[in-house]
Amino acid sequence: MASIDLRNLSKAYGPTPPVVRAINLEIADGEFMIFLGPSGCGKSTTLRMIAGLETVTSGEVRIDGAVVNDLDPAKRDLAIxxxxxALYPHMSVRKNLAFGLRLRHIPEAEITRRIQDVGEILGLSQLLDRRPAHLSGGQRQRVALGRALVREPKAFLLDEPLSNLDAKLRASMRTELIKLHRRLGTTMIHVTHDQVEAMTMGQRICIMRDGEIMQVGAPLEVYRNPANLFVADFLATPPMNLLPGRLEAVGEDLVAVAGALRLPIPPAYRPAYAPLSGREVVLGLRPEDFHPDARRAGPLAAGLSLTVETxxxxxxEQILVSRVDGCAKDIAVRTESALAIRPGARLDLSYDTTKIHLFDPTTTLCLTRPAL
Structure with missing residues (x-):
């Protein structure tokens, strides 16, 4: 196992702006880390610099405390x-698994033992004499994982390994990877653009955009407390509703306003938000925090009325894409499918105001609120 430390790591190709910009990240020994972000954000390039498949423009990659910038990929003891x-089509599963071990001059008896062990772990024992062309997509992915496993490396680097699988196979392979990490306890870095993979698999998520790290944290912590508008909009499907609005003082109270939507700020949040009174803000409202029953929304619920569009x-469950009078954007609401709603219907809901987020439209940063 290995700890991996990235210090001011950057990558540029020629005179163009860097595709990875001075990122700093510590990955603990045995941790399952997810690199999450849209295409072109630099997550795969970062993974390839860790593996040694891309040169480092500036900064350091450290493995177990040692700088490995100039170390050959084969000597880093990482499996990608x-x-x-990337299977050899003319070789059987057994030979695909054994190929890298033979290049390292591992004794045949040890190769046989490792292949048997990995075959049992990944359910490949009955497939060892087949060629890749005779395997399903899920089986081929397990062979690719098995080829990494037999090496018994310090860490596993997974570059979108599930993206070619159908939805059912992806769900199955997510479970297999989680169980595999728990069994082995080896450091894993998994690159993906899939929010479901990020939320369900990783111990921590590193969300990237334009070569920079936007936020790092445990999946639920990042979900509940996004650092900025990008994270709030990117994480989860449907994402957080982000509505342009403003904060208004009403006597001693504060109210967040977006069109006809008026949400009183909970008393515990007022001291933090009071200096923002009269300012433009972006309201962040999760779809699941709207409730048809006011009792489920809690004692600080606020009522609202909307028109269901789709x-x-x-x-x-069902997602209601809805419109609030005077609101600049539609609002997504997550409800139980037992609630019979048709497009065009007028719906009265309650919102749990303790779940409100406010963002600065200029900096895009989340405005800090106290913990309840």
């Missing part, structure tokens, strides 16, 4: 799994 599996049925 790619999106496209209904997206998702089995046990």
């Amino acid at each position: 799994v790619f999106q496209n599996y 209904v997206e049925a998702l089995g046990p």
